[in-house]
Amino acid sequence: MTARPVSGVHLTGWGAYAPSLVLTNADLEKMVDTSDEWIVSRTGIRERHIAGPNETTASMAAVAGLRAIATAGLQPDDIDLILVGTLTPDYPMPSTAALVKGAIGNKRAAAMDLAAACSGFVFGYATAHAYVASGMAKHVLVIGAETLSRCTDFTDRGTCILFGDGAGAAVLSASDEPGGTLGIEMTTEPSGAYFIWLPAGGASRPTGEASIAAGEHYMKMKGTETFKMAVRTLGSTATKSLAKAGIGLADLDLVIPHQANLRIIEGLAKSLDFPMEKVFVNVGSYGNTSAASVPLALSEAVAAGRVKKGDRLLLVAFGAGLTSGAITLEWTADPAAAARAAGIGPADVSVMPGYLEPVNPFPPALEWVRAGAASPTTTP
Ligand code: ACO
Numbered sequence: 011m012t013a014r015p016v017s018g019v020h021l022t023g024w025g026a027y028a029p030s031l032v033l034t035n036a037d038l039e040k041m042v043d044t045s046d047e048w049i050v051s052r053t054g055i056r057e058r059h060i061a062g063p064n065e066t067t068a069s070m071a072a073v074a075g076l077r078a079i080a081t082a083g084l085q086p087d088d089i090d091l092i093l094v095g096t097l098t099p100d101y102p103m104p105s106t107a108a109l110v111k112g113a114i115g116n117k118r119a120a121a122m123d124l125a126a127a128c129s130g131f132v133f134g135y136a137t138a139h140a141y142v143a144s145g146m147a148k149h150v151l152v153i154g155a156e157t158l159s160r161c162t163d164f165t166d167r168g169t170c171i172l173f174g175d176g177a178g179a180a181v182l183s184a185s186d187e188p189g190g191t192l193g194i195e196m197t198t199e200p201s202g203a204y205f206i207w208l209p210a211g212g213a214s215r216p217t218g219e220a221s222i223a224a225g226e227h228y229m230k231m232k233g234t235e236t237f238k239m240a241v242r243t244l245g246s247t248a249t250k251s252l253a254k255a256g257i258g259l260a261d262l263d264l265v266i267p268h269q270a271n272l273r274i275i276e277g278l279a280k281s282l283d284f285p286m287e288k289v290f291v292n293v294g295s296y297g298n299t300s301a302a303s304v305p306l307a308l309s310e311a312v313a314a315g316r317v318k319k320g321d322r323l324l325l326v327a328f329g330a331g332l333t334s335g336a337i338t339l340e341w342t343a344d345p346a347a348a349a350r351a352a353g354i355g356p357a358d359v360s361v362m363p364g365y366l367e368p369v370n371p372f373p374p375a376l377e378w379v380r381a382g383a384a385s386p387t388t389t390p
Contacts, residue, residue, distance in 0.1 A: 019142045020190035020342050022149075023084065023181030025077025025351050026309035027070050028059040028174075028296065033376075035171070041375050042167040049171045054272025058174025058297030060159045063371045065356075067177070068100045071155035072113035072359035074177035074305070077351035078151060079114070081343075082181040086114045089181070090147035092121040093138055095130020095154045095301035097208070097330065098161060099123055110153065113359040119151070127206070128268050128329025129196075130154050130301030131178065135325070135337050136194045138182045145184070153179040154301030160368075161208055163228035164375035172271070173229070174297035178305025189320075189340035193255030195247050202332035205236045236332075240270065241277040243334040248282065248326045251336035259284055261322055262338075266311055268327035269293035269303040278326075290316060300329065312345050319344065 034057045035046035049055055061070065071094055079086055094107040107121035126133040131154030138150035155177035164170045182191075208229050210221035217227055244267065252258060259282060267275050272293055279286050290311040299306060304325050311317055319341060326336040 018185045018187055018190040019139045020183055020185045021180050021339060022183040022343055023078040023082025024305065024309050024312060025074050025081055026178040026306045027073040028176040029061045029065055031060045031062055032057050033060050038171055041164055042170060044167045044171060053172060054293050055171065055297045056294045059176055061157045061175040063368060066100045066368055067096050067098050067155045067157045068106045068109035068113060069356065069359060070177035071106060071153045072110045073356055074155065074179040075110055075151050075153050076114050076358055077354050078179035078181050080351040080354055081347050082183065083347065083350060084149060084181065086116040087118055089116055089119045089149050089151045091141055091150045092119045093124055093134040093150065093152050095124045095126060095134040096156055097125065097127045097300055098157045109362055112362040126329060126333045127331060128270065128300045128303065129327040129333035129335045131304045132325055132327040132335035132337060133196060133333065135180065136196055136335060139191050139194060142182050142184050148184045150182045151179060152182060153177060154305050156300040156302050158300055160371065161227065161229055163225055164373050168233060169229055169231050172298050174299050176296060176299040176302040176306050178302045178309055180305055187342060189342040191337065191339045193251045193338040195251040195254060196335040197243065197247055199243065199332045202239050205239065205332060206231045206330040237274060239332055240274050240328045241281060243328050243332060244278045244326055245281045247334040247336040248324055251324065251338045255338035257322060257338065262288065262324050263321035264311060264316055265289045265324045265326065266304060266307050269296060269307055270298045312348060317341055317345055
């Protein structure tokens with residue numbers, strides 16, 4: 011790693027990956043007491059992707075990461091640092107980032123995970139920015155990746171309708187060209203620490219028979235409290251990021267918010283008096299993929315032609331902690347560069363020696379999804 015401070019930190023690569031298995035609201039109607047109408051009207055979610063039996067956070071992160079590296083026109087060994095934001099690492103140790111490094115064939119990067127729940131990618135972006143701006147790294151791969159289906163209680167209708175699996179990634183690079191990252195804001199509010207939490211599996215309550223019997227290995231959430239705090243925090247974090255960038259809301263071309271719930275996104279736009287036409291939304295197809303949500307949405311926004319050179323973007327997220335982060339940036343990459351990642355898929359990432367195959371990857375309620383044919387709406 012070098013140590014020459016640079017003036018510009020640019021997003022040069024982007025990529026995403028979502029598993030092919032799709033769980034629809036119709037599927038969920040067969041599992042819990044809910045309805046498509048209730049889910050769509052309260053959340054905007056119609057379907058979500060679920061990791062296959064051999065997919066994990068590391069495997070999905072590696073595919074998204076390889077795609078971002080290719081889009082940036084780089085090779086895996088050009089990356090100096092790999093950061094993976096996740097609340098569902100493959101193991102408590104080693105880090106998922108270390109597994110990603112091995113899977114993409116990088117021989118020289120430092121690699122570590124970052125725990126900020128749904129703000130994981132935005133916090134990772136901010137961390138990568140600091141490394142690049144200080145001259146400690148030239149190219150940093152930032153990934154948000156989650157396998158939330160493995161800690162979702164598919165008998166709890168209050169949470170199981172919300173979450174999905176996937177990964178998204180970006181490469182941040184040093185450049186003295188104008189544009190790039192303009193303003194970053196990050197906050198953490200521990201008074202909301204237990205609004206969304208996963209009680210067991212850590213040092214406070216290691217997973218054991220008692221914690222499993224109590225369902226403490228599943229995510230718990232106070233939905234209404236989270237909702238209110240999310241709208242408030244997203245708005246103030248966004249405004250502070252814009253102030254640091256020295257621009258106003260009217261200067262923005264596109265806002266890419268954390269895709270938790272359409273009503274939260276609409277609440278944010280309303281509180282800022284910002285038009286929904288300039289807000290990118292794909293929660294309907296993915297649900298809440300936590301740290302993967304912002305980079306997944308970013309990749310889709312670029313692919314949909316919603317981002318062009320010179321555009322000013324705001325990426326804004328909130329998550330357990332409660333964490334919140336916002337990045338204001340001027341887009342300088344050629345959107346067509348995504349074509350360089352064409353053809354990159356799961357077959358291009360390698361499994362580390364010693365890697366444990368996922369055990370019981372589908373909870374009992376999802377067993378029939380594995381069969382595929384059991385559900386007319388599920389893609390096996
Ligand atoms: N289907 C049908 N009915 C349901 C369902 C369901 N899936 N889930 C809850 N209900 C019922 C409740 O039991 C309740 O019934 P009752 O009135 O008889 O008691 C009723 O619907 C209303 O429940 P509320 O919780 O008040 O519903 P609300 O409108 O608040 O919507 C929701 C719930 C969608 C969870 C909302 O609160 C929300 O989106 N909160 C934010 C969640 C979020 O974004 N979490 C992610 C945080 S990011 C991270 O770090 C992971």
